[in-house]
Amino acid sequence: MDASVSASATASQNPEKTYKVVPILVAFLISGFIGLFSETALNIAISDLIQIFNTNAATIQWLTTGYLLTLGILVPVSGLLLQWFTTRQLFITSLCLSIVGTFIAAIAPSFEVLMVARVFQAMGTALLLPLMFNTILLIFPAEKRGAAMGMIGLVIMFAPAVGPTISGLVLENLTWHWIFWLSLPFLVIGLIAGILYMENVTEVTKPKIDILSVILSTLGFGGVVFGFSSAGEGEGGWSSPKVIAFIIIGAVSLILFSIRQLKMEKPMINLRAFRYPMFTLAVILVFICMMVMLSSMLLLPLYLQGGLVLTAFAAGLILLPGGVLNGLLSPVMGRLFDKYGPKWLVIPGLVIVAIDLWLFSGLTTTSTTGFIIALHILLMIGISMVMMPAQTNGLNQLPKEYYPDGTAIMNTLQQVSGAIGTAIGVSIMSAGQHDYLSKVDNPQDPAHIPAALTAGIQDGFLFALGAAIIALIIAFFIKRVKVDY
Incomplete structure (x- = not known):
C-alpha cells in the first residue's frame, strides 16, 4: 500500500494534495477495533451483571438496546455532520466520546451509570464508522479501495x-470493569495518532x-x-402494544422522511x-448479510450454552476461529475484488452461506464441537466473500458528492438490520421452544430444556437460510462498476 496517494481521484478542490494514507488508516483501525470490541465484549458478562446489579434480563438488555438506539439515531445524521465539520474535528470528537464512555464504564458503580457510559460509547462509534468509510x-x-476496505x-x-473470548478470559480472572480498563489505553493511542496524523479530506x-x-x-x-x-426482549413479543406502537411510529416517520428528502434541493440524506x-443492490445484500450474521451470532452462543451446556468461555473459544x-x-x-470484481466472490459466497445455514438448521444436542467450529468457519468465509466486495462495488458507483450520503445509508441500515435480525431470530427461537415443550408429557421437566432450545435454534437458522x-x-x-475518476 502506498504511503501517499494523489488526491486527483479524491478531493477535487485541491488536485495537488497528497495524503499520508498509512497513518490515517492506522488511526482508524485502532479506534474502530476498540469501539467494536467494546460493543460485543460486554455481551458475555450479561449474566454476571444481572446478579451484580440485582436486576433482570429485560432491564440489562438495555445495555445493548440503548447502544443500538443511539447508533440508529445518530448515524443517519452523520452525512450532515461530515459536511459541517472537518475530518480532524469529527475524529477527535468521536475518540473523546469513546474515551469518556469507556472510562465511565470502567468505574461504573451501578447499572444507571453503565447505561450512560454505553450511550457515550455509541455516540463515539456513530461518528467514527461513517467518517472512516467516507475518508477511505x-x-x-x-483501483485500491477494495484492499483498503478489506482492512x-x-x-x-x-x-x-474476539470480544466474547477475551472478555470470558477477563471474567475468569478479574472483574467485568477490566473489559473497559483494557480498552482505554488503545483508545488514547488512537486519539494521539489522530491528533498527529489525521488530515482534513x-x-x-x-x-x-x-x-x-x-x-x-x-x-x-x-x-x-x-x-x-x-420485541426481541421477550416482554410480550410482537403483540406488545409498545412494540407495535414504536414500529408504526418508526415506519410512518421513515416514509415522511423519505418523501421530504426527495423533495428537498439539499436533503439531509x-x-x-x-x-x-x-x-x-449492495445496500440490500449488506442488509441481509448483517441480519444473517448478527442473528447467527446470537443463536449460536445460546445453543452452545443452553443446548450443549457449555460455559461462556468455552462458547467464546468455539466461535473464535471462524x-x-x-x-x-x-x-x-x-x-480479489480489485482484481476480479464482485460477481465471482459474492455469488459463491452466498452459496456457501446458504448451504452452511441449512446444515446449521440440523443441529442437535449431540452435535460435536468440531462440527460446529467447521460450520462456523464456513459461514464466516462465505460472509467475508459478500460483505466488503458488495459494499465497495456499490459505493464505487456513487459520485464523490454522494459519498457522505452513501456511507450514512449503509451504516444506518446495518444498525437497523442488526435490530431486525436479532429480534426475529429470538422470536422464532422462542416460538420453536414453546412448540416443542407443548408436545412433551411434562413441559416443566428441566431435562427437556436443552432439546427445546435446540429445536428453537433450528427454526432460527431456517429463517436465516431463507x-x-x-x-x-x-x-x-x-x-x-467502472470508475472513471
Missing part, C-alpha cells in the same frame, strides 16, 4: 469475534440544517430500532443515491 473512499483511488473489514469482523460546505428532517429521522430510525429490539442500481478467519480474509477478499436464499437470487444481478 476519498484518500484511496478506486476496514478486518477490524469490523475481527473485533466483535473533505470540504466543509455547512448546508442548511432542516430541523424537521432531523426529527423525522430520529423518530423513524429510532422507533424501528427500539421497536424491534423490544440524499436518497437519490438509490438511483444507482449497484449501490441499491471470527478470526473472517477478519483475516477481509483484506484478501478486498484484493434470507440468504433471497440474497443469492439478488446477487445474480450484480455487475462490476
Whole structure:
C-alpha cells in the first residue's frame, strides 16, 4: 500500500494534495477495533451483571438496546455532520466520546451509570464508522479501495469475534470493569495518532440544517430500532402494544422522511443515491448479510450454552476461529475484488452461506464441537466473500458528492438490520421452544430444556437460510462498476 496517494481521484478542490494514507488508516483501525470490541465484549458478562446489579434480563438488555438506539439515531445524521465539520474535528470528537464512555464504564458503580457510559460509547462509534468509510473512499483511488476496505473489514469482523473470548478470559480472572480498563489505553493511542496524523479530506460546505428532517429521522430510525429490539426482549413479543406502537411510529416517520428528502434541493440524506442500481443492490445484500450474521451470532452462543451446556468461555473459544478467519480474509477478499470484481466472490459466497445455514438448521444436542467450529468457519468465509466486495462495488458507483450520503445509508441500515435480525431470530427461537415443550408429557421437566432450545435454534437458522436464499437470487444481478475518476 502506498504511503501517499494523489488526491486527483479524491478531493477535487485541491488536485495537488497528497495524503499520508498509512497513518490515517492506522488511526482508524485502532479506534474502530476498540469501539467494536467494546460493543460485543460486554455481551458475555450479561449474566454476571444481572446478579451484580440485582436486576433482570429485560432491564440489562438495555445495555445493548440503548447502544443500538443511539447508533440508529445518530448515524443517519452523520452525512450532515461530515459536511459541517472537518475530518480532524469529527475524529477527535468521536475518540473523546469513546474515551469518556469507556472510562465511565470502567468505574461504573451501578447499572444507571453503565447505561450512560454505553450511550457515550455509541455516540463515539456513530461518528467514527461513517467518517472512516467516507475518508477511505476519498484518500484511496478506486483501483485500491477494495484492499483498503478489506482492512476496514478486518477490524469490523475481527473485533466483535474476539470480544466474547477475551472478555470470558477477563471474567475468569478479574472483574467485568477490566473489559473497559483494557480498552482505554488503545483508545488514547488512537486519539494521539489522530491528533498527529489525521488530515482534513473533505470540504466543509455547512448546508442548511432542516430541523424537521432531523426529527423525522430520529423518530423513524429510532422507533424501528427500539421497536424491534423490544420485541426481541421477550416482554410480550410482537403483540406488545409498545412494540407495535414504536414500529408504526418508526415506519410512518421513515416514509415522511423519505418523501421530504426527495423533495428537498439539499436533503439531509440524499436518497437519490438509490438511483444507482449497484449501490441499491449492495445496500440490500449488506442488509441481509448483517441480519444473517448478527442473528447467527446470537443463536449460536445460546445453543452452545443452553443446548450443549457449555460455559461462556468455552462458547467464546468455539466461535473464535471462524471470527478470526473472517477478519483475516477481509483484506484478501478486498484484493480479489480489485482484481476480479464482485460477481465471482459474492455469488459463491452466498452459496456457501446458504448451504452452511441449512446444515446449521440440523443441529442437535449431540452435535460435536468440531462440527460446529467447521460450520462456523464456513459461514464466516462465505460472509467475508459478500460483505466488503458488495459494499465497495456499490459505493464505487456513487459520485464523490454522494459519498457522505452513501456511507450514512449503509451504516444506518446495518444498525437497523442488526435490530431486525436479532429480534426475529429470538422470536422464532422462542416460538420453536414453546412448540416443542407443548408436545412433551411434562413441559416443566428441566431435562427437556436443552432439546427445546435446540429445536428453537433450528427454526432460527431456517429463517436465516431463507434470507440468504433471497440474497443469492439478488446477487445474480450484480455487475462490476467502472470508475472513471
